[in-house]
Amino acid sequence: MTKQTDGTPAQPDIETPEQTAARLNAPAGKGRPTPTRKEREAQNKRPLVPNDRKEAAKNARAQMSVEREKARIGLANGEERYLPIRDRGPQKKFVRDFVDARFSAGEWLMPLLLLVVIASFVQDPTVAGYSLLVVWGLLIIAILDCVFLGIRLRRKLTAKYGHAEKGVRWYAAMRALQMRFLRLPKPQVRRRQYPE
Numbered sequence: 001m002t003k004q005t006d007g008t009p010a011q012p013d014i015e016t017p018e019q020t021a022a023r024l025n026a027p028a029g030k031g032r033p034t035p036t037r038k039e040r041e042a043q044n045k046r047p048l049v050p051n052d053r054k055e056a057a058k059n060a061r062a063q064m065s066v067e068r069e070k071a072r073i074g075l076a077n078g079e080e081r082y083l084p085i086r087d088r089g090p091q092k093k094f095v096r097d098f099v100d101a102r103f104s105a106g107e108w109l110m111p112l113l114l115l116v117v118i119a120s121f122v123q124d125p126t127v128a129g130y131s132l133l134v135v136w137g138l139l140i141i142a143i144l145d146c147v148f149l150g151i152r153l154r155r156k157l158t159a160k161y162g163h164a165e166k167g168v169r170w171y172a173a174m175r176a177l178q179m180r181f182l183r184l185p186k187p188q189v190r191r192r193q194y195p196e
Helices: 017-025 037-044 053-077 090-101 105-119 125-161 168-176
Strands: none
Touching: 090 125, 090 168, 105 125, 105 168, 125 168
């Protein structure tokens, strides 16, 4: 029985028979017993060594193979999280796109060296001499191309980002000396499609 605000006793709350039956039949607690400590520890236990080691090793190899394939494809496509540290960042992406958009003399260096090796088997010394001169000429042109590429890239990066990261000229030169189809990450732009 509760008191009203004026101090007089209030009428008691009367419960209907339906409300009484519902209150008595309501489930008490969570509806299941609390697991003992031993039962909880048994649920958390996992064997350190699986029962079938060969099957577990086979599954682990398959999982690693899938992960490696994902990483290989991600690296080839230039996805940032799969790139090595030396290839990460917006400036390095700009450098890659800039180098891939242009023709470089260094791309022809490896095929020409292969031709010089083949020409060295020719018994005529003039052929070997001329092929060596051509290789030295292309090597000098490739070095000059890389120097001018580095200067041009440094200007573009400074204009776009306010500064150029350390080592971007060397990074650009190493990429420019590789044949286009051997570059990793793979070129993401077509020839003459320079980045903005």
